[in-house]
Amino acid sequence: MEEIIKGFLDLVKERNGHEAEFIQAVEEVAETVLPYIVQHDIYHGKNILLRMVEPERAITFRVNWVDDKGEIQVNRGYRVQMNSAIGPYKGGLRFHPSVTMSILKFLAFEQVFKNSLTTLPMGGGKGGSDFDPKGKSDNEIMRFCHAFMSELFRHIGSNTDIPAGDIGVGGREIGFLFGMYKKLRNEFTGVLTGKGMTWGGSLIRPEATGYGTVYFADKMLQTKGDSFKGKTVVISGSGNVAQYAAEKTIHLGGKVITLSDSSGYIVDHEGIDPDKLTFVMTLKNVKRARISEYVKTYPKATFVANKTPWEVKCDIALPCATQNELNENDADMLLKNGCICVSEGANMPSTKAAITKFHEAKILFAPGKASNAGGVATSGLEMTQNSLRYNWSRAEVDEKLKDIMSNIHDACIEYGKDEKTGYIDYVKGANIAGFVKVADAMLAQGVV
Ligand code: GLU
Numbered sequence: 001m002e003e004i005i006k007g008f009l010d011l012v013k014e015r016n017g018h019e020a021e022f023i024q025a026v027e028e029v030a031e032t033v034l035p036y037i038v039q040h041d042i043y044h045g046k047n048i049l050l051r052m053v054e055p056e057r058a059i060t061f062r063v064n065w066v067d068d069k070g071e072i073q074v075n076r077g078y079r080v081q082m083n084s085a086i087g088p089y090k091g092g093l094r095f096h097p098s099v100t101m102s103i104l105k106f107l108a109f110e111q112v113f114k115n116s117l118t119t120l121p122m123g124g125g126k127g128g129s130d131f132d133p134k135g136k137s138d139n140e141i142m143r144f145c146h147a148f149m150s151e152l153f154r155h156i157g158s159n160t161d162i163p164a165g166d167i168g169v170g171g172r173e174i175g176f177l178f179g180m181y182k183k184l185r186n187e188f189t190g191v192l193t194g195k196g197m198t199w200g201g202s203l204i205r206p207e208a209t210g211y212g213t214v215y216f217a218d219k220m221l222q223t224k225g226d227s228f229k230g231k232t233v234v235i236s237g238s239g240n241v242a243q244y245a246a247e248k249t250i251h252l253g254g255k256v257i258t259l260s261d262s263s264g265y266i267v268d269h270e271g272i273d274p275d276k277l278t279f280v281m282t283l284k285n286v287k288r289a290r291i292s293e294y295v296k297t298y299p300k301a302t303f304v305a306n307k308t309p310w311e312v313k314c315d316i317a318l319p320c321a322t323q324n325e326l327n328e329n330d331a332d333m334l335l336k337n338g339c340i341c342v343s344e345g346a347n348m349p350s351t352k353a354a355i356t357k358f359h360e361a362k363i364l365f366a367p368g369k370a371s372n373a374g375g376v377a378t379s380g381l382e383m384t385q386n387s388l389r390y391n392w393s394r395a396e397v398d399e400k401l402k403d404i405m406s407n408i409h410d411a412c413i414e415y416g417k418d419e420k421t422g423y424i425d426y427v428k429g430a431n432i433a434g435f436v437k438v439a440d441a442m443l444a445q446g447v448v
Contacts, residue, residue, distance in 0.1 A: 012053055021324075033431050048442060052083060052109075052112065055105065055108065058081070063075040077148050077151060079156070080101075080127060082126070090124065090379065092107075106348065111376070158190045158191045162379070164192060177192055202381055204398050204401060205397075209372050210242065210247065210345060213245050213345040216409060217341055224364070227252070231253075231254045233249050234309050237260060238291045241375075242318075246259065246280075264307055266294045308330060312337075323346065332357060335358075347369075366430075373404070416433075
């Protein structure tokens with residue numbers, strides 16, 4: 001088996017060797033899915049995974065815009081349309097200076113499996129730009145978004161490809177992107193998700209990724225007869241996912257003691273209560289300031305510069321910032337300090353070596369493609385409401401989100417539980433469950 005996996009990965013590396021993050025995402029899937037393919041005649045010998053690692057289409061384009069000083073800026077725009085076997089391409093847009101084709105291909109590849117797991121009919125895609133929204137005025141953000149959409153519009157559509165937000169793209173950016181799409185196409189359609197409540201958005205969409213990550217962790221804890229009650233929880237990030245993961249953790253009786261951003265983390269051993277969380281939401285979403293400001297208002301908390309929060313003792317860790325933010329040493333520290341559960345809110349935040357440590361220690365570990373699927377699942381529910389021209393209540397959407405997270409958890413058990421030891425390998429479970437649905441559709445549709 002090792003030979004087959006190595007042969008496959010050598011081929012992928014030969015073609016994409018310079019794309020480290022993409023290779024990392026493919027490796028993790030290949031190691032669990034190839035053995036399954038070999039054991040099942042319907043998939044064996046059809047190069048099905050080789051077809052899945054090749055984007056159906058990848059577009060790059062120039063984005064010109066004029067900054068507040070009147071200078072012309074040039075950025076690069078991308079959309080990776082990875083797989084449309086089970087539905088139109090679906091996945092977020094990321095605006096961050098680190099964005100490259102490798103980052104977007106890894107995200108689009110993960111998205112294919114994640115979207116398949118949601119049980120909703122969505123294919124996988126991802127896009128974005130190396131544009132840095134940090135420090136830009138609202139007008140600059142608007143001009144950039146309009147310029148970006150003035151090219152992207154010809155590649156997307158409500159039955160073709162439906163982008164949404166990701167890092168650096170929130171409600172404000174989706175508004176500007178939607179405005180330009182509507183103007184160019186002269187149609188009001190559900191082409192983007194994460195829209196505002198008065199123009200086609202869904203209740204619970206802003207909360208969904210963070211809530212879903214906590215619902216999933218709660219399901220994992222239940223397999224051990226445990227819960228969030230009284231648990232100390234360490235969260236990284238302070239954006240949309242981290243904020244709502246914190247909110248739901250508090251609802252379920254957990255104590256959140258950290259949040260972070262790219263400059264460091266804050267630790268508040270008294271716990272971040274709902275009032276403090278409201279302060280963080282204003283700080284990050286309205287003032288667009290740094291998390292270090294927290295300690296000026298709450299002086300009992302401390303700010304630790306240039307570090308991640310994994311050195312802080314906790315029961316549960318929720319990495320909600322970005323890829324590869326939790327490495328092997330961090331995993332060692334979490335385990336040494338007695339952490340029993342890690343549920344990823346970000347995409348691929350744990351390195352491969354860190355995941356190996358979690359598996360060896362047999363703790364509860366959920367990969368982002370399962371535990372953070374609540375965001376895109378609720379995007380799917382937004383698409384359904386747009387098609388119906390109808391809005392569900394907050395309680396209705398939340399109930400559906402909970403059901404979806406529970407179904408994803410069941411799918412992980414079906415494909416990831418070791419019958420002898422009872423240990424649930426959620427990475428294996430999510431990869432195989434996500435693969436089966438997409439592979440079946442690809443086989444049914446033939447070599448296209
Ligand atoms: N960017 C989010 C993700 O990683 C959401 C994508 C979407 O809603 O389409 O799943």
